[in-house]
Amino acid sequence: xxxxxxxxxxxxxxxxxxxxxxxxxxxxxxxxxxxxxxxxxxxxxxxxxxxxxxxxxxxxxxxxxxxxxxxxxxxxxxxxxxxxxxxxxxxxxxxxxxxxxxxxxxxxxxxxxxxxxxxxxxxxxxxxxxxxxxxxxxxxxxxxxxxxxxxxxxxxxxxxxxxxxxxxxxxxxxxxxxxxxxxxxxxxxxxxxxxxxxxxxxxxxxxxxxxxxxxxxxxxxxxxxxxxxxxxxxxxxxxxxxxxxxxxxxxxxxxxxxxxxxxxxxxxxxxxxxxxxxxxxxxxxxxxxxxxxxxxxxxxxxxxxxxxxxxxxxxxxxxxxxxxx
Amino acid sequence: xxxxxxxxxxxxxxxxxxxxxxxxxxxxxxxxxxxxxxxxxxxxxxxxxxxxxxxxxxxxxxxxxxxxxxxxxxxxxxxxxxxxxxxxxxxxxxxxxxxxxxxxxxxxxxxxxxxxxxxxxxxxxxxxxxxxxxxxxxxxxxxxxxxxxxxxxxxxxxxxxxxxxxxxxxxxxxxxxxxxxxxxxxxxxxxxxxxxxxxxxxxxxxxxxxxxxxxxxxxxxxxxxxxxxxxxxxxxxxxxxxxxxxxxxxxxxxxxxxxxxxxxxxxxxxxxxxxxxxxxxxxxxxxxxxxxxxxxxxxxxxxxxxxxxxxxxxxxxxxxxxxxx
Numbered sequence: 001x002x003x004x005x006x007x008x009x010x011x012x013x014x015x016x017x018x019x020x021x022x023x024x025x026x027x028x029x030x031x032x033x034x035x036x037x038x039x040x041x042x043x044x045x046x047x048x049x050x051x052x053x054x055x056x057x058x059x060x061x062x063x064x065x066x067x068x069x070x071x072x073x074x075x076x077x078x079x080x081x082x083x084x085x086x087x088x089x090x091x092x093x094x095x096x097x098x099x100x101x102x103x104x105x106x107x108x109x110x111x112x113x114x115x116x117x118x119x120x121x122x123x124x125x126x127x128x129x130x131x132x133x134x135x136x137x138x139x140x141x142x143x144x145x146x147x148x149x150x151x152x153x154x155x156x157x158x159x160x161x162x163x164x165x166x167x168x169x170x171x172x173x174x175x176x177x178x179x180x181x182x183x184x185x186x187x188x189x190x191x192x193x194x195x196x197x198x199x200x201x202x203x204x205x206x207x208x209x210x211x212x213x214x215x216x217x218x219x220x221x222x223x224x225x226x227x228x229x230x231x232x233x234x235x236x237x238x239x240x241x242x243x244x245x246x247x248x249x250x251x252x253x254x255x256x257x258x259x260x261x262x263x264x265x266x267x268x269x270x271x272x273x274x275x276x277x278x279x280x281x282x283x284x285x286x287x288x289x290x291x292x293x294x295x296x297x298x299x300x301x302x303x304x305x306x307x308x309x310x311x312x313x314x315x316x317x318x319x320x321x322x323x324x325x
Numbered sequence: 326x327x328x329x330x331x332x333x334x335x336x337x338x339x340x341x342x343x344x345x346x347x348x349x350x351x352x353x354x355x356x357x358x359x360x361x362x363x364x365x366x367x368x369x370x371x372x373x374x375x376x377x378x379x380x381x382x383x384x385x386x387x388x389x390x391x392x393x394x395x396x397x398x399x400x401x402x403x404x405x406x407x408x409x410x411x412x413x414x415x416x417x418x419x420x421x422x423x424x425x426x427x428x429x430x431x432x433x434x435x436x437x438x439x440x441x442x443x444x445x446x447x448x449x450x451x452x453x454x455x456x457x458x459x460x461x462x463x464x465x466x467x468x469x470x471x472x473x474x475x476x477x478x479x480x481x482x483x484x485x486x487x488x489x490x491x492x493x494x495x496x497x498x499x500x501x502x503x504x505x506x507x508x509x510x511x512x513x514x515x516x517x518x519x520x521x522x523x524x525x526x527x528x529x530x531x532x533x534x535x536x537x538x539x540x541x542x543x544x545x546x547x548x549x550x551x552x553x554x555x556x557x558x559x560x561x562x563x564x565x566x567x568x569x570x571x572x573x574x575x576x577x578x579x580x581x582x583x584x585x586x587x588x589x590x591x592x593x594x595x596x597x598x599x600x601x602x603x604x605x606x607x608x609x610x611x612x613x614x615x616x617x618x619x620x621x622x623x624x625x626x627x628x629x630x631x632x633x634x635x636x637x638x639x640x641x642x643x644x645x646x647x648x649x650x
Contacts, residue, residue, distance in 0.1 A: 028471040079434060083427045102408045102474065105430060106467055109404060112437055113463035120456050127452055131445050138438035142431055146353040149427065 004312045008049040011059065012042045015067050019114075031095045031107035032114070035074050038090050043320065045070040047174050048181040050313045051195055054305060057185025064121025065130055065184070069177050072115035072134070076141055078108040083149065126184050133183070137176040144169025151235045162240050163204060171203025178313075194299045201296035202317045208289040209321055211236040215273055216282050217324060227269035233258050237288065238281050242272075250275045293321055329637045333374040336384065337367045340392050344439075356420045356432035357439070360399050363415050368645065370395040372499050373506040375638045376520055379630060382510025389446025390455055390509070394502050397440035397459070401466055403433040408474065451509050458508070462501040469494025476560045487565050488529060496528025503638075519624045526621035527642045533614040534646055536561040540598055541607050542649060552594035558583050562613065563606050567597075575600045618646055 021033040045066035052062040080086070081094035082104050088094060096104035122130045147165040151157050178199040182192040214229045215238065229236050239258075246254055253275050262268045276282060296317065300310055346358040370391035377387040405411070406419035407426050413419060421429035447455045472490040476482050503524040507517040539554045540563065554561050564583075571579055578600050587593045601607060621642065625635055 025468060025471045025475060027475055028468060079430055083430060101426070105404055105408060106470055106474075109437070110464055110467040112434070113460050113467070116441060116456065117460045117464075120453065120460065124453055127456075128445065128449060131441065131452075131456070135438050135442045135445065139435055139442075142435040142438065143350060143353060145431055146350045149431075150350060150352055 002312055002315055004050070004053070005046065005316060008046055008053075008059065009042055011049065011063060012045045012067060012070070013039065015063050016070070019067075027103070028107055028110055031078075031099055031103055032111055034098070035078055035089075035095055035107070035111070036071065038092055040074075040090060042070060043316070044073055044174050044177045046316060047199065047313070048177040050316060051178040051181025052185040053181075054309045054313060055182055055185035055187045055191070057181070057187075061123050062181050062184045064118045065134075065180050066177065068115045068118030068121070069134070069173065069180070071111055071118060072138065073173060075108050075111040075115060076145070078104050078111065080145060083145070122180075122184060129183055130180055133176050133179060137172050140168045140172045144172075152233070154235075156243075157235045157240055159237070159240055159244070162235065162237055166207040167200060167204055170207045171200045174203045174206075175199030191303050194303050198296045198299040198317075201292045201299065202320065205289045205292035205296065206320050208237050208285055208292065209323070211238055212282070212285045212289070213323075213325065215269075215276065227265075227273070230257070230269050230272045231265055233260075238276055238285055241281055241284065242275055242279055245279050245281075246275060250278060289321060293317070327637055327640055329375070329378070330371065330641060333371055333378075333384065334367055336374065336388060337370045337392060337395070338364065340388050341395070344392075352428070353432055353435055356403075356424055356428055357436055359423070360403055360414075360420055360432070360436070361396065363417055365399075365415060367395060368641070369398055369499050369502045371641060372524065372638070373502040375641060376503040376506025377510040378506075379634045379638060380507055380510035380512045380516070382506070382512075386448050387506050387509045389443045390459075390505050391502065393440045393443030393446070394459070394498065394505070396436055396443060397463065398498060400433050400436040400440060401470070403429050403436065405470060408470070447505075447509060454508055455505055458501050458504060462497050465493045465497045469497075477558070479560075481568075482560045482565055484562070484565050484569070487560065487562060491532040492525060492529055495532045496525045499528045499531075500524030516628050519628050523621045523624040523642075526617045526624065527645065530614045530617035530621065531645050533562050533610055533617065534648070536563055537607070537610045537614070538648075538650065540594075540601065552590075552598070555582070555594050555597045556590055558585075563601055563610055566606055566609065567600055567604060570604050570606075571600060575603060614646060618642070 016036060019036075021036065022029050045063075048062050048066035048069060049059045052059050077089060078095050081089055082096040082101050086094050087097045092098075094104070095107065099107075116131075116134075119130060119134050120127065144165055144167070147161070148169055151162075151165065175196045176199075179192045179196040182195045187195070211229065214236070215227050217226075228234075229239075242254055243251070253271050256262055257268045257271045262271060297314070300314065303310070341361060344361075346361065347354050370388075373387050373391035373394060374384045377384050402414060403420050406414055407421040407429050411419050412422045417423075419429070420432065424432075441456075441459075444455060444459050445452065469490055469492070472486070473494055476487075476490065500521045501524075504517045504521040507520045512520070536554065539561070540552050542551075553559075554564075567579055568576070578596050581587055582593045582596045587596060622639070625639065628635070
């Protein structure tokens with residue numbers, strides 16, 4: 001990791017560790033502590049700090065809002081895990097599984113308020129703009145989650161619908177983090193918008209890579225399959241393209257697999273994966289990811305700053321898209 | 326209703342009706358529309374407008390935040406109904422019952438963000454103060470709901486613990502609405518605090534009346550019992566005082582009723598109600614309510630404004646405590 005990425009990550013974790021999380025009633029706060037302590041990569045707040053730093057802003061001014069965005073992100077995971085019945089989160093039992101759904105609802109709600117408390121640490125002259133950006137983003141993330149749930153019962157989802165769903169569910173939050181950093185650093189509207197567009201496209205690329213990793217990723221690194229999306233009949237980019245491109249025999253295989261006529265999970269995964277490989281989707285997905293990455297970099301290039309200022313953010317985005325797990 | 330109460334209620338409903346609620350995806354927004362359309366008495370936003378008006382403020386400045394508080398209140402109902410498994414809300418199926426728990430979670434979450442959008446309509450110079458007040462209140466409401474859930478499995482709850490729980494769950498929100506109105510009108514910190522304390526005590530009195538109505542209310546007005554709190558083994562003020570005051574025979578009846586050894590609901594209600602009546606709790610509860618009401622009015626009296634300015638707020642509080650249903 002470049003030294004700035006490391007330094008800023010430590011800054012974020014230091015801020016989070018300084019928050020007094022376990023208060024009374026403990027039943028409400030222990031799950032919050034558990035959720036925020038099970039640290040992810042802190043990518044979203046890192047983006048906010050990098051964006052601020054890029055425009056020569058003082059990262060002290062953005063750390064509060066950045067952590068607010070991270071708390072909000074963890075809140076969405078807590079509620080999503082109930083809705084998606086996901087037993088695991090970052091390798092540990094999800095809150096809804098470790099405690100119960102009611103706990104995950106209420107501890108999630110309190111995290112939402114905590115998120116805004118930290119957003120409100122923003123310099124007063126930017127508070128309204130950052131709050132508006134945050135609210136718009138929260139609403140879009142909820143819309144994305146709703147579309148994702150709607151897709152479960154839809155017969156056909158187009159690539160366009162899918163990209164719009166992941167844009168809302170996944171991409172607008174990192175985009176908003178970048179924009180928040182830019183705004184607080186005093187960047188122009190135009191520059192903040194370019195950084196937002198960069199973040200949105202990186203976010204979409206990231207999610208396509210995520211879909212890819214679920215089926216092709218672990219195998220490469222660890223020599224084992226996961227295929228959780230296939231088991232869950234998730235309408236991922238690979239799923240949608242496969243149905244678009246499949247010939248009759250392949251369509252039959254896909255339909256058999258996804259209508260649960262194949263009950264053995266390994267058989268199901270292998271059947272679907274075979275079709276994906278026959279159609280070359282392992283390559284096409286990475287090309288699609290790269291397409292969004294290139295589009296993202298195009299927006300970043302338009303920002304008139306020395307290359308040096310952009311290199312850490314570029315590095316972070318590249319790390320995200322190169323990741324193996 | 327006094328003409329000002331009517332005028333301000335219409336103003337609030339007009340504002341709410343002007344919000345474009347049904348957007349895409351409909352699955353997310355229809356429950357929001359259903360919930361906000363199933364209008365309550367709009368007591369909380371009304372308090373914000375009355376407080377602002379009392380100090381000579383412009384109610385246009387407070388209507389947005391007041392509606393934000395109302396949306397937040399409705400959000401808490403949507404999530405509480407899941408946690409409490411409450412099938413009905415204001416006489417209609419609750420969102421979780423009409424749709425499902427996932428819908429109530431996610432549509433609730435989007436309402437939370439909408440609430441902050443309207444809070445953010447506050448005059449910029451007061452935004453930070455109002456946002457801080459709102460966040461603190463949201464966190465306290467969550468704490469109150471958690472204590473309420475904790476009480477379900479506690480053997481003994483003291484009166485003090487109970488009052489603290491309803492203070493958090495029920496009373497801090499109207500108190501915050503009043504304070505928000507005062508702050509936006511430019512009242513002093515001291516005056517805003519007095520109005521907050523008034524609201525908190527009215528809120529506690531209101532909840533004690535609510536507990537009372539559940540068992541003694543409907544009977545008076547409609548000649549029928551409800552007793553939902555008794556059926557649900559809710560540790561209300563009446564429940565707590567009854568266990569404190571009961572003699573051996575009464576204790577045996579209470580224990581039999583509340584450990585579900587009595588399976589017939591009517592028999593259970595009548596058994597508990599008998600003990601409450603023997604102990605005179607129907608009167609004591611109203612005296613306790615009046616005690617908080619008097620304390621509330623004491624705070625209101627300390628605000629140095631002409632009586633005329635306080636009369637509508639006083640009237641609203643009196644209506645709340647006099648209500649029969």
